[in-house]
Amino acid sequence: MADSNETLTVRLWRGDATEGDYHTFTVPRRENQTVLDVVTEIQRRHAPDLAYRFACRVGVCGSCAMMVNDTPRWTCRTHVSKVAGDGTLTVGPLRNMPVIRDLVADMTEFFDKWQKAGGRFQGSRTRAEPMAEVDTTSKARRHADASIECINCGVCYAACDVVGWDKDYLGPAALTRAWTLLNDTRHADQRGTLDRAMDQGGCGSCHTQGNCMRACPVGISPTGAIAGIKRMSLLDFLGMRGR
Amino acid sequence: MSEARLFVLQRLSALVMAPMVLLHLGVILYATRAGLSAEAILARTGSTPLWPVFYTLFVLAVAVHVPIGLRNVLREWTSLGRAGVNAIAIGFGAISLLLGLRAVWAVSGWAS
Ligand code: SF4
Ligand code: SF4
Numbered sequence A: 001m002a003d004s005n006e007t008l009t010v011r012l013w014r015g016d017a018t019e020g021d022y023h024t025f026t027v028p029r030r031e032n033q034t035v036l037d038v039v040t041e042i043q044r045r046h047a048p049d050l051a052y053r054f055a056c057r058v059g060v061c062g063s064c065a066m067m068v069n070d071t072p073r074w075t076c077r078t079h080v081s082k083v084a085g086d087g088t089l090t091v092g093p094l095r096n097m098p099v100i101r102d103l104v105a106d107m108t109e110f111f112d113k114w115q116k117a118g119g120r121f122q123g124s125r126t127r128a129e130p131m132a133e134v135d136t137t138s139k140a141r142r143h144a145d146a147s148i149e150c151i152n153c154g155v156c157y158a159a160c161d162v163v164g165w166d167k168d169y170l171g172p173a174a175l176t177r178a179w180t181l182l183n184d185t186r187h188a189d190q191r192g193t194l195d196r197a198m199d200q201g202g203c204g205s206c207h208t209q210g211n212c213m214r215a216c217p218v219g220i221s222p223t224g225a226i227a228g229i230k231r232m233s234l235l236d237f238l239g240m241r242g243r
Numbered sequence B: 001m002s003e004a005r006l007f008v009l010q011r012l013s014a015l016v017m018a019p020m021v022l023l024h025l026g027v028i029l030y031a032t033r034a035g036l037s038a039e040a041i042l043a044r045t046g047s048t049p050l051w052p053v054f055y056t057l058f059v060l061a062v063a064v065h066v067p068i069g070l071r072n073v074l075r076e077w078t079s080l081g082r083a084g085v086n087a088i089a090i091g092f093g094a095i096s097l098l099l100g101l102r103a104v105w106a107v108s109g110w111a112s
């Protein structure tokens, strides 16, 4: 193995909400190494006070999202061999969110926007009533299915340029959540969710260019969800919104 | 007016405009390729109320569609507040409407 193949040069962002910059570390290259492995190794051997987030390490929880060579990714699902062809790697906190420390981004606003987009489920039945039946073959259910696996990792939010330049924009994940609710026959506040998702900073701000869709590790298309809400709003205005 | 209404208006006006733009372009191509003089064109546009009615509708659709788009662009790319952006968009829409209708009036031949 050539030298550059045996070690990896990692530029890692260190700092807090007010200042910081990239520090360079050198770590050995290993077989089947993920970017999360690299970050962990740096913390264990070089920078014990390095702050970063992870939990499951196997692509389930979504908490390990970071910018890897300027692209938001789940670090535990990103193999170094895929992204560090030239033996260098740049790792930073998720874009479009304030930094708490090092690789940890503050997701407060990201979650607040879920509420703003009308993402709170509101049922209409009580415990005493029978369970609602959802027709699993219906179109609405299929639409809901397409986005229901979202685990709020924030990768799409970090990938979206509009979020970057318009602080009011609710972003792909929140609007995708609204779309699943709009396709959930049990959700009672359909009007409220549709109005909020179409309000200032909502679907109208999306450029439909699909960065979010390309970045989502789960393969969800927020772009499609947003287009769906726009279509629904148009049909709703014409009194033609079907279920 | 709510964002959702503006969105609907923008889409519906686009729906009206799309075939009109095609017809408009077709007519331009025809008029230039047939080598019609300005007088000949004006004589034709004034010969039937159909053209003024067509272009009045077109101008109305433009005056609805363009300011909404302009407003979105300004909101995204400038730091003008909401009120400022709205004022510019409404102003632009009003000017488009006036100039457009003035042009329709001119080619309708109704003034002469
Ligand atoms: S849509 Fe995909 S990228 Fe966005 S938060 Fe959900 S799982 Fe993450
Ligand atoms: S398609 Fe819309 S939500 Fe997705 S990245 Fe582009 S602007 Fe953002």
Ligand code: FES
Pocket: A054, A055, A056, A057, A058, A059, A060, A061, A062, A063, A064, A065, A074, A075, A076, A077
């Ligand atoms: S640590 Fe759970 S998805 Fe990466």
